[in-house]
Amino acid sequence: MKSKIFVFLTVFVLCFNFLFSGLCSAENDEFVIGVDVNVPPMGFLGENGDVVGLDIDLAREVCKVMGKKLKVQPIDWDAKELELNTNKIDAIWNGMSYTPERDQNMLLTSAYMQNRQVLVVKKDANISNLDDLKQKNICGQKGSTGITSLKNSAVGKNAKTITELDNMVDCLNEVRLGKSEATVVDEVVVRYYFTKNSLQNDFKILDQELETEDYVIAVRKDNLELKNKIEKALKVVVEDGRAGEISKKWVGSNVITFSAIKEKESAMDNKNVNVFSELFQGLLVTLKLFAICWVMSIPLGLILCFLRRVRLKFVKIIIDVYIWIMRGTPLLLQIFFLFYGLPLMFPNLQMNDRFLVGVIAFVLNYVAYFAEIFRGGIKNVDKGQFESIKVLKIPKIKAMFRIIIPQMLRVCLPSICNESVALVKDTALIFSVGVIELLTTAKNLVNTNADILAYIIAAGIYLLICSLVNLIFKIWENKLKFE
Amino acid sequence: MDIINAINIGKKFGNNTVFDNLNFKVKKGEVVTVVGPSGKGKSTLLRCLIGLENIDSGTIEIDGKILVKDGIYVNSKKQSEILSEVGMVFQNYNLFPNLTVRQNLEIVNNDSKKIDMLLKRFGLYDRKDAYPANISGGQKQRLAIIRAMMLNPKIIFFDEPTSALDKDNRGEIVKLINELNAEKYTIVIVTHDKQFVDCLDSIIYDMT
Ligand SMILES: Nc1ncnc2c1ncn2[C@@H]1O[C@H](COP(=O)(O)OP(=O)(O)O)[C@@H](O)[C@H]1O
Ligand SMILES: [Mg+2]
Numbered sequence: 001m002k003s004k005i006f007v008f009l010t011v012f013v014l015c016f017n018f019l020f021s022g023l024c025s026a027e028n029d030e031f032v033i034g035v036d037v038n039v040p041p042m043g044f045l046g047e048n049g050d051v052v053g054l055d056i057d058l059a060r061e062v063c064k065v066m067g068k069k070l071k072v073q074p075i076d077w078d079a080k081e082l083e084l085n086t087n088k089i090d091a092i093w094n095g096m097s098y099t100p101e102r103d104q105n106m107l108l109t110s111a112y113m114q115n116r117q118v119l120v121v122k123k124d125a126n127i128s129n130l131d132d133l134k135q136k137n138i139c140g141q142k143g144s145t146g147i148t149s150l151k152n153s154a155v156g157k158n159a160k161t162i163t164e165l166d167n168m169v170d171c172l173n174e175v176r177l178g179k180s181e182a183t184v185v186d187e188v189v190v191r192y193y194f195t196k197n198s199l200q201n202d203f204k205i206l207d208q209e210l211e212t213e214d215y216v217i218a219v220r221k222d223n224l225e226l227k228n229k230i231e232k233a234l235k236v237v238v239e240d241g242r243a244g245e246i247s248k249k250w251v252g253s254n255v256i257t258f259s260a261i262k263e264k265e266s267a268m269d270n271k272n273v274n275v276f277s278e279l280f281q282g283l284l285v286t287l288k289l290f291a292i293c294w295v296m297s298i299p300l301g302l303i304l305c306f307l308r309r310v311r312l313k314f315v316k317i318i319i320d321v322y323i324w325i326m327r328g329t330p331l332l333l334q335i336f337f338l339f340y341g342l343p344l345m346f347p348n349l350q351m352n353d354r355f356l357v358g359v360i361a362f363v364l365n366y367v368a369y370f371a372e373i374f375r376g377g378i379k380n381v382d383k384g385q386f387e388s389i390k391v392l393k394i395p396k397i398k399a400m401f402r403i404i405i406p407q408m409l410r411v412c413l414p415s416i417c418n419e420s421v422a423l424v425k426d427t428a429l430i431f432s433v434g435v436i437e438l439l440t441t442a443k444n445l446v447n448t449n450a451d452i453l454a455y456i457i458a459a460g461i462y463l464l465i466c467s468l469v470n471l472i473f474k475i476w477e478n479k480l481k482f483e
Numbered sequence: 484m485d486i487i488n489a490i491n492i493g494k495k496f497g498n499n500t501v502f503d504n505l506n507f508k509v510k511k512g513e514v515v516t517v518v519g520p521s522g523k524g525k526s527t528l529l530r531c532l533i534g535l536e537n538i539d540s541g542t543i544e545i546d547g548k549i550l551v552k553d554g555i556y557v558n559s560k561k562q563s564e565i566l567s568e569v570g571m572v573f574q575n576y577n578l579f580p581n582l583t584v585r586q587n588l589e590i591v592n593n594d595s596k597k598i599d600m601l602l603k604r605f606g607l608y609d610r611k612d613a614y615p616a617n618i619s620g621g622q623k624q625r626l627a628i629i630r631a632m633m634l635n636p637k638i639i640f641f642d643e644p645t646s647a648l649d650k651d652n653r654g655e656i657v658k659l660i661n662e663l664n665a666e667k668y669t670i671v672i673v674t675h676d677k678q679f680v681d682c683l684d685s686i687i688y689d690m691t
Binding site: 382384385390392394402407483 | 535563575580581582590
């Protein structure tokens, strides 16, 4: 017995050790950069699982100059401001474009490179500048920055047709096959692609761009010292040619043109986002989702529970397997499966209404839980009740609604209440298919304002809803006492 | 004339033969008490006669109509029709706890005149809006009796009517049964309470 306690204590202490060592990891000679690992060639997962890329190489050289050790931390791009402002990372360095909002929330370095939206044509094409593209067919990637700036530009307005394709490779193939004369692409990305696949001799990039983005590095607002250090080190790396080498390695030419002179006009129209009205919009979505799911899951759960009692064995088996799967797999996985998986399996089954997909996934999941709760409830109804109903020849449906269900509910209400409160909180999972509800709204607000207030308000709102649900169930329980 | 006629009936639960080749007859207007130690199959007999259990062999006729012949039942619609002649007061009454006294009757037969009349006659009228949990044992039993009467049966079964009552209430149930019998109800009572049987003027059917 004593040895068991000893083992337990040892494990306990070890766990604590582990926790605290995790908490206090910010060593002083480390320089931690946050990176979204899906941005080739700036930062992405290499063949052996390490994060590699132009930015990573550049940051490593800058670290050498600063005398620090580089640590690359993969982050959720949507939470980058938060990662920074809570000291989890020291800098964001990941092909991040300058925007006035970012300039307000973080301290930005001068631009260390420009990424341009450029037009690519066949090497031997008789096109050398943007004017030559009049009445030509141009393509671009659906939803990209490039296609947007193309549509807004004179080039786009004078084009014969604009075709939107799924990805850059398809766009280049269009041009190669002559279906389009030109395609609009991201310069850094296309240069990386050309270098990687040795296509420099098949295509050419027109000199004039449609739009230019400045890539900057961000540090915490109060960390002027670090910003200056980075800029100084960057200058060294650019001037001694190391930056050029790195750039050539990744994109075949030197696109790093750091100059500390460039002054940005910080004068942005102070878009004062109203935290309350935005959260209210999110709240409406959350409430709508909760109400619809709740109202649908409970009756369906009841129906499933009664269907299970029908004397057909295979119906019972099907329902049991269904409940087993729904209760044994993560709700998030079910949502993903419905939204991304089903359309892959059945291409005709394109469900594009994200909210609807969310509702279906939630209802399918919660029906299983409610059915299981009701199953427990119906077991608790005395056998004598069913015998009375039979002997007194009370019609089945009437007996179900007037006798069985009320008695079941009395037993089940606490569990239904728990499940309903869980549903309130689970609604947040619908963010995974891109529906913005209360929690996601709060998260976005916290990120853009770099202020925790929205989280606190959201927490308060969730608490309020859950308490309200609890209260309603307490009242309902009292009504079902039958005394 | 026999209102209940069970001939050579047999009932098994798995390997457990409760009874075999049992004959049980009740004449119209009789009070019959089925006695014997517990576990002998008295309740099972009642349950077979009212269709809550199916017999394995034999024939049952109720009021001259065949419910089951040589172990083969008539269709469920006919069964239901035949069995509407029989009401039952369960051992623990099986009232509907979520319904008030009055609702317990309405759900069977929404004849409000009859309900009011019976509630008044059995002294339950001022408790008509109470839930079963809030009335006394004797009141519960009377409610169960009224409920059994709602479908106008000719026969009423009682399973152990004295088991949930204290000794002082025994006189009351004897009085009630005699009253019902005076109204031409045929009554079958299952009990292992010998003193109770002594108080009744009944035909005794011993299952020992
Ligand atoms: N539903 C059932 N399943 C299995 N065995 C049962 C069931 N009901 C009663 N029995 C058995 O049948 C026998 C008779 O029971 P019962 O009719 O309740 O006796 P009594 O009413 O005379 O006390 C007992 O052995 C009991 O265990
Ligand atoms: Mg018994």
